Amino acid sequence: MARQLKRFQLAFLALVFLALPDSRMAEAAETKTGSAGSERTQPYVTTSAVNVRSGPGTQHKIVAKIEPDTKINVAVNENGWLKVISTKGNPPGYIDEKFAKPLGVPVARVASSVQGLYTTTADTVVREGPGLHYKTVAPIAKDKTVEVVGSQGNWLKVQSRHGRPPGYIEKRFTRPGAE
Numbered sequence: 001m002a003r004q005l006k007r008f009q010l011a012f013l014a015l016v017f018l019a020l021p022d023s024r025m026a027e028a029a030e031t032k033t034g035s036a037g038s039e040r041t042q043p044y045v046t047t048s049a050v051n052v053r054s055g056p057g058t059q060h061k062i063v064a065k066i067e068p069d070t071k072i073n074v075a076v077n078e079n080g081w082l083k084v085i086s087t088k089g090n091p092p093g094y095i096d097e098k099f100a101k102p103l104g105v106p107v108a109r110v111a112s113s114v115q116g117l118y119t120t121t122a123d124t125v126v127r128e129g130p131g132l133h134y135k136t137v138a139p140i141a142k143d144k145t146v147e148v149v150g151s152q153g154n155w156l157k158v159q160s161r162h163g164r165p166p167g168y169i170e171k172r173f174t175r176p177g178a179e
Helices: 002-021 021-030
Strands: 029-036 039-041 040-046 048-053 062-066 071-078 083-084 094-096 100-102 115-119 125-126 136-140 145-152 157-158 168-169 174-176
Touching: 062 094, 071 100, 136 168
Parallel strands: none
Antiparallel strands: 029 039, 040 071, 040 100, 048 062, 048 094, 071 083, 083 094, 115 145, 115 174, 125 136, 125 168, 145 157, 157 168
């Protein structure tokens, strides 16, 4: 009886061990918690030293630096910029995809959102709709910060700070980021 119990215990342990996922496979699809909550990530490794930026593009501020051969957790690829999720609770950052390679399945590539703060690069006007044939509703001076809430073609939809309806400005007269 004792011998049968021992065999059963060994068989059970072997079954449990075989049923556990390979640690590399589990790691490839684990959920990491960042400052914005839980996001599904994929493991990548940096191929050289790389700057981490606050947004997806070189116009965004450098917030950190990652050394070569560092394992990172990537949530998404936004037009060639990998969104890196911190394991230490820091806000997410972005690195250029050419400085990292996936350790498993690469993350999905998506078009980045245009929403956020922009700075005007010239004197321009806000229009009622996305086109020159729409009525002008307000002027905006160069170097002013505007809040972009959407886009349509080459026009950015901006939110009024004075409670007026949103309007549109030409994308060519702006750059992402606030002054």
